[in-house]
Amino acid sequence: MAVTREDVLHIAELARLGVDSARADELTRELSSILEHMEVLSQVDTSTIAPTAGVGAGGTPLRTDDRVAPLMEGTLESFAPSMRDGFFIVPRLATHEDPTESSA
């Protein structure tokens, strides 16, 4: 089934990927072409087949719920883009008024 330009823009938003207009056209063609090759799967009868989520029949084993100390050297500040008082700082949500902008 062909992917539309609207599909691409919609899934790009879901995936939080900025896609400009020219790239959206390219991706529409590329994804449609790739998905065409996937159509062969629709001809396989899997009505009685259980899906495989992983290769272990027993599923992923769980460890006991003990806290494991991360084996990390250095501080969060050494790699975080922005931190203050032990918290990661992110830009404001666009729906919130930015006091620095309104006072400028």
Add this chain to the structure above:
Amino acid sequence: MTPEEFTTAGAAAISAAVRAGKVTPSETVKAAFERARAIGAGKDALNIFLHADEAASIEEAKSMHERVQSAADIGILAGVPVAIKDNIASLGLPTTCGSRILADYVSPFEATAVSRLRAHGALVVAKTNMDEFAMGSSTENSAFGPTRNPHDVRYVAGGSSGGSAAAVAAGITPIALGSETGGSVRQPAAFCGVVGVKPTYGRVSRYGLVAFASSLDQIGVVGRRVDDAAIALEAIAGFDKMDSTSSDADVPIYRLSALGKPAPLAREPDTEAMRIGRSPVPLPPPPDATTLEGVVIGKPREYFPESLDEGIRDLCERALDRFRSMGATIRDVSLPRSPLAIPVYYILAPAEASSNLARFDGVRYGLRVDPARGLKAMYETTRSQGFGREVTRRILLGTYVLSAGYYDAYYKKAQAVRTLIADDFRAVFNSGVHAIFTPTTPTPAFTVGAISDPYEMYLNDIFTVTANLAGVPAISVPIGRLRRLPVGGQIITAHFDEYSMFRVAYALEASLGDEAHQ
């Protein structure tokens, strides 16, 4: 050892020389860097390394020298230089995944596989180039430029572990770590004329491997010869409490020097159900490397289609003849759902990637690009500028097949067909076949820039991806040359039966001798 000997010696020989005090760890490291310079491993030529610091590596080697002199047990890789794919975390070194989004990221922790190599005495000398987030089959998707094939710089090294395969092929290190999701160690190993192993899913801890598709990802090894890959796998395999998908199965001794001795039983009986088609009777240790008496090798017809390059077919037939001459029985078998593996893989892997790569959002680490239009704009700008074209394509493909209305038609369908592909392997191994032999790739290496269509590139994985979907181990071994470029043959065995895989690989390598590279 002479500089020339360092470029061809196996890990066992280097380690033995270090233990005997004939060569110091600093000398092995210097030899690796001298070779790298001589062959042009830098960005302007082969572009194998993303990070290599000679002074720091020599300092590490000096500490190793003290350990060699003081400790009774210094490990099977004492003083052996190794290269690590740049999606495997190594403490204090960059781990970029070949991506702009992690270009300045320095790992604050270390992957279990890397710390186990170090514990066995190995010395990390480089982080190697790769397709961005391991998505690719040529290393052309690296944000830092393609790795070139050491046999001919006009050709790609393969991918996604192209830098690791090239480092070994170029004679810089005898061992390198790579990672596999659909053939990313075996395919570049075949293109570069070296040995590449994808272990059983669960055989090696993935703690510290940057996640791409978690139901498929495994750390793999590249070696100059089968013994190098075997020793490296022996060092890194086994349960790790930091990775709950790692198996507690016993790790047999794989190295060539122990081939004639009984290997420990691979696994406890109560976990039998976890396995895909164990060999009916585990192969006993052979009297020597070139005996395959009693071994049944399956030749699956789907991997030898009429369209297969005749040169590849001829080299595979030569290998099969060698198996026969060593006493093995070749049996025609079928893995009928294998032709569906590429569509299945390219639904499941992007779906998992779209979820795994959500963590790269500019908040906690890595690149942040903030256009000062709020949080959502920061996410979108960071990710669109940080990810390259193929990664963007796969995230969108994965998001699409997981989205409402398409989930059942694509994702759930692909999971069901994956069950059928695994069933095919189970049936063959349960029928008395010990190992399956196929070409590793449908062609030798192609020239840089030759493939621009995404799906055509995906078809490079056609013979390798099934082992990942079924979770079984597989090895690529050089079997000759075609148009002066290396060709690999693939040996696949049952779940957790790497012992048989190595046994067959040793026999093939010994039987072909220099012809493996001719």
